[in-house]
Amino acid sequence: MSTLRTDGDTWDVTASVGATAVVVAAARAAETDRPDPLIRDPYARLLTANAVTGIWKAMLDESMFAQLESADPGTSAFIDYVRSYQAVRTHYFDGYFADAVNCGIRQVVILASGLDSRAYRLAWPVGTTVFEVDQPKVLGYKSTMLAAHGVKPAVDCRHVAVDLRQDWAAALRDEGFSSTAPTAWLAEGLLMYLPADAHDRLLEQITELSSPGSTIAVETPASYPCDRRAQLRQRFQRAADELGFEQTLFLQDLIYHDQDRAVVADWLNAHGWQAVTQSSRDELRRLGRWIDGLPMANDKDAFADFVTADRR
């Protein structure tokens, strides 16, 4: 269940799940500005500068971040964690795509692409097609903003404007997707925004569309118990009130906290894939990006896994 969502709800980047695309792109912008970035996303700031709202602005503004740190160190640690986590996640899945194209895959599908700029910033081999799937207004915002600044895709990039709870496979085929060509799939920052039935159906549809030699990469949904969600929400609200930010985006309210969804790696292993799971907590530590002082530090379930799998 989610407190704010309805079947068939829609959004642009200013609202609901669309606004989460701005938060993660803002984290990539912050990472790009670091002296030692794990990834560089030269388009993230352009896409987010005027779109990020409330306490999330502290991700891009160090003086706001310092204010937040003195008002509530737990909340500033959480914001810092979101920045680090997104950098680590992007780094991991950039590596996944590099491996996929090195293995000869030339068809790529980025589900819930949001403000992901991989089609613009990665070096794709000639002959690659990248399909970006998301809601129409989210895709429209990204392409309009980038085109207005003269930024063009670095690959044959096709937009599939559709809701992933609907018949997205037909829409993908209509844009030229071939189920006989090996595909590299990515579902990053998506599964937690799908109810359990759409979550499991998505895995089935991907499997039906995947010829042998295909690969998939998935960020699993992290899970917070109800009381921790309420605490996090209260902390955010209190810190925003104290600093005078208008806070409208509470990520936990947009997530489906359904427990009865498939466990991704187990599901894939049982359906013709060979899956490997990487703990994001370990990856944060390995890359020196663990943040001390996190309110949920000892709760293993609060951290997603990165699952990759090959189609047998």
Ligand SMILES: C[S@@+](CC[C@H](N)C(=O)[O-])C[C@H]1O[C@@H](n2cnc3c(N)ncnc32)[C@H](O)[C@@H]1O
């Ligand atoms: C947290 S953002 C992640 C965006 C992108 N994957 C990234 O990492 O930058 C979540 C994205 O999922 C998309 N999304 C969530 N549910 C969706 C649905 N049912 N249909 C289409 N897109 C969806 C949102 O529009 C948003 O762009």
